[in-house]
Amino acid sequence: MNTGTAYPEIVKTADGIPLKVSLARAQRKSKIRGVLLVLPLFAFILLTFFVPIFDMLFRSIENQLVPEVMQNTSKLLVDWNDQSGKLPPEEVFAAAKLDFEKGHAERTILRVGRRLNYEVPGFASLFRKTARRAKDFEPPYQDAFIERDKRWGEIDTWRLIKRESGAFTISYYLAAMDLAYAPDGNVGMRSEKQRIYLKLFWRTLVLSALITFLCLILAYPIAHLLSTLPLRTSNLLMIMVLLPFWTSLLVRTTSWIALLQQEGVINDLLVGLGLLSDDGRLAMIHNATGTIIAMTHILLPFMVLPLYSIMKTIPPSYMRAAKNLGATPAVAFIRVYFPNTVSGIGAGCILVFIISIGYYITPALVGGTDGTLISNFIAYHMSISLNWGLAAALGVILLVIVLMLYYLYDRVVGIDKMKFA
Amino acid sequence: MSLPAYTSTGERIWFYAYRIFCGLVFFFLIAPIIVIIPLSFNAVPFFSFTEEMLRFDPAGYSLRWYNDFFTNPNWQGAVKNSIIIAFFSTILATFLGTVAALGLSRSDMPFKSTIMGLLISPMIVPLIISAAGMYFFYSKVGLQGTFPGVILAHTALGTPFVVITVTATLSGFDQVLVRSAASLGANPTTTFFRIIVPLILPGVISGALFAFITSFDEVVVVLFVGSYEQRTIPWQMFSGIREQISPTILAVATMLVLVSIALLTVLELLRRRAERLRGMTPQ
Numbered sequence: 001m002n003t004g005t006a007y008p009e010i011v012k013t014a015d016g017i018p019l020k021v022s023l024a025r026a027q028r029k030s031k032i033r034g035v036l037l038v039l040p041l042f043a044f045i046l047l048t049f050f051v052p053i054f055d056m057l058f059r060s061i062e063n064q065l066v067p068e069v070m071q072n073t074s075k076l077l078v079d080w081n082d083q084s085g086k087l088p089p090e091e092v093f094a095a096a097k098l099d100f101e102k103g104h105a106e107r108t109i110l111r112v113g114r115r116l117n118y119e120v121p122g123f124a125s126l127f128r129k130t131a132r133r134a135k136d137f138e139p140p141y142q143d144a145f146i147e148r149d150k151r152w153g154e155i156d157t158w159r160l161i162k163r164e165s166g167a168f169t170i171s172y173y174l175a176a177m178d179l180a181y182a183p184d185g186n187v188g189m190r191s192e193k194q195r196i197y198l199k200l201f202w203r204t205l206v207l208s209a210l211i212t213f214l215c216l217i218l219a220y221p222i223a224h225l226l227s228t229l230p231l232r233t234s235n236l237l238m239i240m241v242l243l244p245f246w247t248s249l250l251v252r253t254t255s256w257i258a259l260l261q262q263e264g265v266i267n268d269l270l271v272g273l274g275l276l277s278d279d280g281r282l283a284m285i286h287n288a289t290g291t292i293i294a295m296t297h298i299l300l301p302f303m304v305l306p307l308y309s310i311m312k313t314i315p316p317s318y319m320r321a322a323k324n325l326g327a328t329p330a331v332a333f334i335r336v337y338f339p340n341t342v343s344g345i346g347a348g349c350i351l352v353f354i355i356s357i358g359y360y361i362t363p364a365l366v367g368g369t370d371g372t373l374i375s376n377f378i379a380y381h382m383s384i385s386l387n388w389g390l391a392a393a394l395g396v397i398l399l400v401i402v403l404m405l406y407y408l409y410d411r412v413v414g415i416d417k418m419k420f421a
Numbered sequence: 422m423s424l425p426a427y428t429s430t431g432e433r434i435w436f437y438a439y440r441i442f443c444g445l446v447f448f449f450l451i452a453p454i455i456v457i458i459p460l461s462f463n464a465v466p467f468f469s470f471t472e473e474m475l476r477f478d479p480a481g482y483s484l485r486w487y488n489d490f491f492t493n494p495n496w497q498g499a500v501k502n503s504i505i506i507a508f509f510s511t512i513l514a515t516f517l518g519t520v521a522a523l524g525l526s527r528s529d530m531p532f533k534s535t536i537m538g539l540l541i542s543p544m545i546v547p548l549i550i551s552a553a554g555m556y557f558f559y560s561k562v563g564l565q566g567t568f569p570g571v572i573l574a575h576t577a578l579g580t581p582f583v584v585i586t587v588t589a590t591l592s593g594f595d596q597v598l599v600r601s602a603a604s605l606g607a608n609p610t611t612t613f614f615r616i617i618v619p620l621i622l623p624g625v626i627s628g629a630l631f632a633f634i635t636s637f638d639e640v641v642v643v644l645f646v647g648s649y650e651q652r653t654i655p656w657q658m659f660s661g662i663r664e665q666i667s668p669t670i671l672a673v674a675t676m677l678v679l680v681s682i683a684l685l686t687v688l689e690l691l692r693r694r695a696e697r698l699r700g701m702t703p704q
Binding site for chain 2: 037038040045050051059219221239240241242243248249252253254255256261263297354359360365388391392399406
């Protein structure tokens, strides 16, 4: 650069403002305009989507109910040493009497009982039983409580109340990972019979991996066929991929029920052909098989489309060149074609895997008991057992897994490359 | 693609095996969708082909499940609700999504990829998690079990599709056109309506179609955020399959397949139009 040249004057616009200032102002204005365009949607998504998700995060740890309803008791329990081997002092029992009485009148104490029942079964009935008579308790209250139910004389009962009387709790996460507090307050694995969720997470991952693998095996050849056929034929065949993609997933699940059930089309066909006896009909639905078949069908287009879009970009001359140089078709495929499709395989596999680990509808309808996934348990705790804290904790764990996978997806393909048919 | 004369027997076998495998996969993809169409004309409440149907005996076929669909208030209510909810959430999602896409595709937009990531996250988060979060929160603010609640939820789920399709259209948009419009004396509003809108319209329409189908097809969120009053077609199908399974569901499914064929055709036509237009744009 020639440093000798100096500009004698600052360049100005027509109205005398230096060009630099004027330009900066115009650019700032344009930037603000852009932000203002994005703002409405951003605010909308924040309110209708992110706030609910954060609410769920909060719900998975919050524990306001216990300290609120048992406010007198929980305040006094702070000073009680639960390792002392002694029951809490008489004031605590007196405070508990007050809380029970008030909670009974306001009908809130039974909710505390149900909440603590998640930790140790039997607390709901203990609370119900105690609440009904609490107003008639006479001092000394300790004896009155123990007379009503001898569990009030056990240190573990009070330990649990003390532990769960803070504003926050990790017990939902412990439950979601099959952990629990032992009566002495240490965290340990639940007993063999009570372990559900680790197995369930594992099953969800295994089934999702299997479905992803099946999708890959089925999708790879047809994506290759679609990308090599002349456009007219491949467009026609593409409809066979896109029609299922665009058809409601409930329609597809319904048709798999019609096909797979005991009295369904496939069993009837096999019996009609004499391959099966009438009482030997295959159980292909309401079990893991049903989930695998139906979900592979539903997710197959999600694998075909990314593979197809990658394969479309591989020039046919690569394979011809490889063969020309003496490679057998198999070697040419393994050394030349396959490595070129790896990014498509990555994209398709992560996408299918992510969709399948959060799948709810199909497993709920065709999964029976051993084909249900983690999402079905989230739904169960939301609408049937009403243990919303546990549902939220399971949801947060699933969300973390999905976000990690998306991070991977973003690394492999880039989220902004996401496209639809 | 026919085989050249010099192919060896091994290659020939491999070639046909590959073709047959592909044929089977295509059959696997399409057969389940085709099979429900004849089943929906079943004269008896079974989910399988009866002997009369296989003999093509007219007595084995009937329109009773279609008749049931058109007379049953449960289904008619579901159709009405589906259309109301999908209509309003499509309008909202298309408006919000298009406006945001216009902002996002400006070259001077700060934190573009982060904002994009946040805006499309409703598409990424598994539906059961969105449904759980919305269920807890919407019941707290009194939106659970109301039409506005379901419409807002579906709008949130639909906007990512609009944002993505419209930004994709805008990325192929030639900014020179805007400058030439301005230099020819058009003010920004005129430029927007006369130049930008006609060019991005195919993207907006296909985004709107995606938003519509997202809402029309969606079942997880509506199961939790909605109630019987807001039952949509998928809601009704889901509870139908769970409770009293009747072939009316097959009749509904057949009609939905026809809807998706129509939709696929519209999208294909839009795609062709966009391709044609792109061919016309000077590069």
